[in-house]
Amino acid sequence: MKNHKKGFKTSYIWRILLFSFFLTLSAPVFSQSLYEIEFSASGVKYKGFLVYFNEEDAYMRIAYTYNDVYNVVNIDYTSTSGQEDGYNYFVMKGENPKFITSNSGSRVDRRSYNPDHFVWVWDEQTKGEMPFVTDDPNFSEESLKRVDSYKELKVSELTDEYLHRFYWDNEKEYLAFQNMRDNELDSHVAQEHYDNNTTQQQNQEANYGAAKMHLVMLVNSSIGDIGASCETDSRNMTKEFEDIAAALKVDFRKYEVKGSSFTKDNAMRVLNGLNPGSNDIVVFYYSGHGFRWADQTDAYPQMDIRASPYTKLSAETTLSVSSVYNLLDKKGARLNIVITDCCNSDIGINKMTETSFLAGRSYQTPHIEKLQKLFLATKGNMIVTSSSAGQVSWSNSVNGGFFTLSFLQAFHEEISYLKTQEPSWENILKKSHANTVNKTDTGCRNCTTQNPVFYTKISKR
Template identity: 45%
Template sequence: MSKLYLYFIAIQRIVCLILFFCSIANQTQAQSLYEIVFEVGNISYKGFLVYFNEEEAYMRIGYYDNKKYNVVEVKYKSIIEKSGDYNTFVMIGSNPTYITKVDRGVTYNPDHFIWVWNDKYQHNEPYVTDDPHFHEDNITLAKSYREITIKDLTESYLRQFFGSGEEQYKSLLRMGTVVSGSTTATQANTNQNTNNGTNTNTQSNTTNATLHLVLAINTEIPDIGRSCSVDQKSMETEFKEISKAIGMPFKKYVVVGEEFTKANLEKTLANLKVGSNDVVIFYYSGHGFRWSDQTDSYPQLDMRYSEYTKLSANTSLSLSAVYHAITGKNARLNLIMGDCCNSDIGRNQFTNSSFMVSRSFQGAEVEKLKKLFLQSNGNLMFSGSSPGEYAWCNINGGFFTLSFLQALKEEIGFMRNESPSWERIVQNTKKNTQYKINNCDGCQRQTPISYMTINQK
């Protein structure tokens, strides 16, 4: 316990916390709801944890005290770090608020949860303490820790933590009713063929709008190819499942491998046939740069699959040129995104620091997806980095891409009561990217930039 104790003392200095991606939790569609049963001071507690993003999580905690049942809500922020031989994931509680009525002057010390593991040592259950100084004598192992399933979301289970009139309660009940027995966006594991320069179709007669997904992915480049491949799979799965959920025909166009050239990308864009009610999504993952005399704020896309090919105007294409080529086709909604560097003849930077991808997805509300993809019109150009900056990635994908998917999932989830907004997705993507960068060992500044003219009904 001595090594663990030293780490607990060290984390007292933490002020700004971020949820990182650890080896035991690495899926973008991991569930957001968890149950933790623990004891502190001879009192048994049951916690219902709702996780949204790096800075936003809360736990409803129910317990009996002198035969009176109490429920308190505690806010959480989190961090994962390596201390010596140990990896440590910490959730720090704050701002406890009683949901049930209590006597005047009654207070609650927020609980803190710590998962510790290495190659030889791992508990599924976290350690827990309500001691803000993390003294070793006050730290115990939780009784149990598990993901909450859709089947758990019954009235009797939820009433342990929520009042029947609360919006969270209604959302959770609706989640159990709508998601149970159905497949929603990004929940299915879909096997997809990658056809260079070709498209695949998914037919549907639900709407006359088609979703076109154009992917330009540098999978062959040695340094970041693996990360780019992860990005490709994530984006393909996300948008194909979204199209299925809202009944949109789906067409995919992929430029990868040794077909990853400027000529092939330009040909793919030129041959793109879209209708006035269609949605076009362009996504690039690879190296990016800017010319020394460039005035355009958006990056150049490096369209070389080999480092031995000369970098020139013949082997690169600006994100702005892609934007104009696509928006000129007059589809209803156009999203043009590039996860790449925006520095002088730069390279995407790879780091071994790994984050926790958002665990905010428990299922999508179809009506929210329809508002975003069927009831919106306009254009978005979104770059993962500002002029002079690198774009960072790891084996789990690009930080910008991970952050975009995280922000999207937050908007379409059951636990968000606001009407979904592309503006909020953009702002949360920027915020999530910067938090990852600020807490990445050795990473430099990365600030996504955007130009948006999207209107929503």
């Protein structure tokens, strides 16, 4: 059906890309991002609607007309990304084609549909160029072709007419997109007419009581080797929890120890001075160096709180993750969340790599009720660190820690309108673990395996 796409001569970097692709297979990162891709082949025009959660969870509905018959096929996608010789690449590999429409009367052989694969290659000079498309699983040069268009979609563009191009009325995905769109529109109307949506806040407090969110950020942004990566983590996580607090209409308080103030004394001053209410939420996040003492049995690492490697490593410059967890547990907040992104190996240097991931610029409207269930309708404690005993944690300056990125992916997926299961922190942590393993095992050729460790004791109120 699409066996006659015209190609073009590819460069040396493209051949490197294909070699890298077949060595790795699977890895980058958006978060419930929606995209439209249009391409042509053999006189047939194709329109694709891409729903991307993470590197192992994405699908595309591709619509086209052939012999006057309208067809829609669903294709699953896994992805890989990386960097070679200054070029970045991102490959989406299609598989498991399944027709959504009935093709009775069509001469199209439903079993013969070749999944389409999409490839982006760019450097500083070629940012923004359209991706390539091919249905050749061997990626032959003559099969490669630029797509006609590629764009990220806004929720407001998901009209019923648009969705009907890809979904039946009774499909759960169709209903989920309608719900997402209508709730976003209702939210905008409420913002305009109800004084910053005080109605939601009043109803919420009637159901759950007034709550505050306390965010403690301990970030080694000044250290020479991983400082840029830690700063990326700090920016991403701060923005995430600020947005969550705003969406939930709860008071937000941030306590930050980073840069020139990055010392154990300052960290302990913040932690000891924290005085949450019995209905409050406390989130502790650390990004920096981590290690294990030679005789350590605790599964969670030591945080290395030194802004310079020339400072002596001692009890005055280290703090155990478990001690922070225990300290916060005694503070009496309703929900405590401890997240750390650092090595959990013998004293050494955190691992940096040039491998980068395509970080999503945005994710679609979160389901407020799911946020409420995670943050307001629960009680208990959670602790997670980015790697198991003896393992290092990987990062890069562009995306930050691979675990932090994986955690945000998993969280966004869990609060999506498109996921119908009951949201839970256990699901988020399990998915964060899977995403992290995938990035280090298949998305990064020079990385060693990284298995996050976590414990949850969170229940409904």
